[in-house]
Amino acid sequence: MEETSFGDSFVDQGNNNYVNTLGKGNYLxxxxxxxxxxxxxxGRTLSDLLAKALGVKDYLPPSLDxxxxxxxxxxxxxxxxxxSGFDPLTTTITTAIPMSVQLDMFKKYIGRFKSTIEEEAxxxxxTNSVVVVVAGNNDLFLSLLNRKPQYDVTTYSNMxxxxxxxxxxxxHTLGVRRIVVFSAPPIGCLPGVRTISGGLLRNCxxxxxxxxxxxxxxxxxxxxxWASSFPQSRVAFVDYYNTLLSIIESPxxxxxxxxxxGCCGLTGEIEVIYLCNKLTPTCPDDSKYLFWDGAHPTEKGYSIIVNHILQDLVNTLL
Structure with a gap:
């Protein structure tokens, strides 16, 4: 079996190390x-933990390595x-790899892959690989605001x-038949967004x-x-929103x-990427924190999420 991931920082294994962008995580x-x-x-990300849970391998490498x-x-x-995100405006803002370019990278990957073994194999x-798609978070947080008044929330969501x-x-056209699509998380409850939008009490x-x-x-x-039109495919919708929210509400x-x-940063209330660095402190025990920084869960947090969704995922994909 194979697992391949597309999307944003929840499943970036280090591709941004090789991209001209400020959004990197390759430092302490x-x-x-x-x-x-x-x-x-x-520690490990959603991609790593899903790969391990599916019996693929312990760590999923970045394609640009x-x-x-x-x-x-x-x-x-x-x-x-x-x-990254689906809306082209998102990667204009963040200078990440657009989803469309990630797809082009996948096409080249298939070509290299087929050059190493027989085409039928x-x-x-x-066909039997699991493709995981985790994106939309940056679109809804960054681009939706910048798309007003062109779009309201409903028209933007439909787009x-x-x-x-x-x-x-x-x-599907490229031969993929097992697709896992994550919903958007509870964006308003991410630590950094609480600080920006949650008032003095930092509510969600x-x-x-x-x-x-x-x-x-x-x-x-x-x-x-869509899945009903392609009965030979298996499409799993992962409710990332309520899975993460349940942990946030009853930690x-x-x-x-x-x-x-978050565990890292001077306050833990907003720090992400370069605001978390080797000069800023981290919490004394990261196992007690759901979030590592202002946006991303700890490995323990990701592990609980994967354990929660795994059985439904397997049942849908088989």
């Missing part, structure tokens, strides 16, 4: 296995880029969902959460409709003490 205190790799957390080996191609890589691996459907249609931002919920509802419905049930601040 971001680390994995004791050293910075470009993952935006304190110049040292990537041919045998890595047979078990999958990540094309994701921190700051390669096609069989692609965004159409871009998602185009993306999975392109994957209602506006951001409402936009995410509307988008998610449309996405789920349209993915079901002690999951072994966390803190769910409204």
């Amino acid at each position: 205190p971001y680390f994995e296995g004791g050293k910075p790799t470009g993952r935006y957390t304190n 110049p040292l990537i080996k041919d045998n890595d191609l047979q078990t999958g890589v990540s094309f994701a880029s921190g700051g 390669a096609n069989n691996i692609i 965004l969902v159409n871009l998602v459907l185009d993306f999975i249609q392109d994957l 931002g209602d506006q951001e959460n409402n936009a995410a919920q509307l988008y998610n509802n449309i996405l789920k419905q349209q993915l079901q409709f 002690h049930n999951y072994g966390f003490d803190v769910a409204d601040k």
Whole structure:
């Protein structure tokens, strides 16, 4: 089996290390296995943990790693880029790798992959591979605001969902038959967004959460409709929103003490990427924190999310 990931910083394994962008995580205190790799957390990401849970491998490599080996191609890589999104405006703002370019990278990857083994075997691996798509967060937080008054939340969400459907249609055309699409998370409850939008008490931002919920509802419905047109494909919608929100609302049930601040940074209330650095402190025990920085969960947080969704995921994909 193979796992391949597309999307943003939740599944970027280090591709931004090789891109001219400020959105990098290849320095302390971001680390994995004791050293910075470009993952935006304190250990393994969603991509790594899903790959391990599916029995693929322990770590999913970034596709742009110049040292990537041919045998890595047979078990999958990540094309994701921190700051990416479906809306072209998003990557204009963040200078990340657009989703459309990630798809072009995948096409080249397929070509290289087919040059290493027989085409029939390669096609069989692609057909049985699991492709994970995690994006939309940056679109809803960054681009929606900049698209007003051209779009309201509903029209923007519909536009965004159409871009998602185009993306999975392109994957289908390339031979992919098992697709996992994550919903947007509760954006308003990410520590940095709480600080920006949550007032003095740093409550969850209602506006951001409402936009995410509307988008998610449309996405789920349209993915079901798309899947009904392609019965030989398996499309799994992952409710990232409520899975993460349940941990945020009852952190002690999951072994966390803190769910409204990140572990890294002077305050933990807004620091992300370069505001978390080797000169800023980190919390004394990261296992007690759901979030590593102002936007991204810790490895423990990601692990709980993966464990929560895994059985439904397997049931849908089989």
